[in-house]
Amino acid sequence: MKNLKAYMFMLSVAFTCAVFSSCKKDNYVAKTDLLYDVEVDGATATFTVKTEGVTGYKWDFGDGTTSTDAKPTHTYPGKGKYVPTLTASVNGKSVEASTVLRIAKTSPVKINDNTLDDWAAVTKDVVQLGAKKGIFRNVKFDYDGNYIYMYAEMTGKKADGVIFDFYMDSDNNPATGLLTGTFTDGGYDILLEGQLLTAGVDIFYHNSANQNDFSFAQQSIADAYTVGTVKEEAGVVKFEMRIARGKLKGLTGSGMRIALQATKSDWSVTLGSAPDDGGPSYFLDMSE
CATH class of the missing domain: 2.60.40.10 (Immunoglobulins)
Incomplete structure (x- = not known):
């Protein structure tokens, strides 16, 4: 891959x-x-x-x-x-x-080429956006043996400082990790949270034996993710990021679940979810 x-x-x-x-x-x-x-x-x-x-x-x-x-x-x-x-x-x-x-499976995505054009070739893992998409206009994923790639389009601008929450069931096992009503069909072992486009995100691992306990411990993991090209045009922000599979616990398996939620910079309003909150997260099949 x-x-x-x-x-x-x-x-x-x-x-x-x-x-x-x-x-x-x-x-x-x-x-x-x-x-x-x-x-x-x-x-x-x-x-x-x-x-x-x-x-x-x-x-x-x-x-x-x-x-x-x-x-x-x-x-x-x-x-x-x-x-x-x-x-x-x-x-x-x-x-x-x-x-x-x-x-192995390869990806057409190049994270440091100052363009998002390579995402046009990624057509398989496109998130179906629903009524609660909010600011999100397009979200899709790709992967290879070393990385998971994400592309997103949303209304607004980079300077808005939107807070992102990435809920990740890294081992695709609902018996481990947080059981949350926010996104179903997963036990969320990893949470990436922060102002991705302006300040970056923090990395958290679920650390409680109680799966209903929203308890995450912050991790210090160098080079776990990389923000690639960011473009703004006509009131829309388009961006890409890459997550290192070997850096985060559980991501070297054959599949994982992931969901993305955006919140206003002052935490006052939820701006959108991909896929819809209250429903299942997106399953990324990495068995190739």
Whole structure:
């Protein structure tokens, strides 16, 4: 899917005697190794051969495409398992080497590119807004192996200092966390609360054995979230944020529930909810 974290793979192919029982010390032939690294960033893999004396590169990336470059970069069509194979000559001898690559779900969202245009490609996890949407005009989510992404549009301006509450059932388990009438169908383990666009949010974990007790302990977790691009136009604020899955408890699972509520900067008025308060929170399926 998780921008995304790089993984390194090393291959080694050794050629020895064809029949082990017939090999003898006096006719031993030194093995011929073909070594290469693979660096994976999202769906893009960069292949770097480490063995010296290699010629005649023939790459089969395992998805129907090929290359004869010495150091190719290839973007796979989507998540899945692929078996790239290199056939080449090492010191005059033909060698073949393969490995298995697993490409996780990726996201088109780039949090620091000063644009929100990439969200146009996110069409699956769009929150159905209801009668209590208030200032919210659009809210949607995406994710990869490392992050959860959120996009929102709302009437108003950044300087309003709207207070946001993010209720998160991080482990998708109603037997843990707060049972609240604000949003049903979840036990809310994490609360992010604050003036996200002007001052940031604080992070709280539910800390009571009583699930009806609104009791949250503040956490100090560096780099747990990042606010990306914020745009204002024609009385509408559009913004994005990213939550690090590995930083907050429970977010590395296959699904979570989340709901968003906005309140006026002086706490006097609830400005809107996504989805409607009093109903179920939004389930973000992260099983891909």
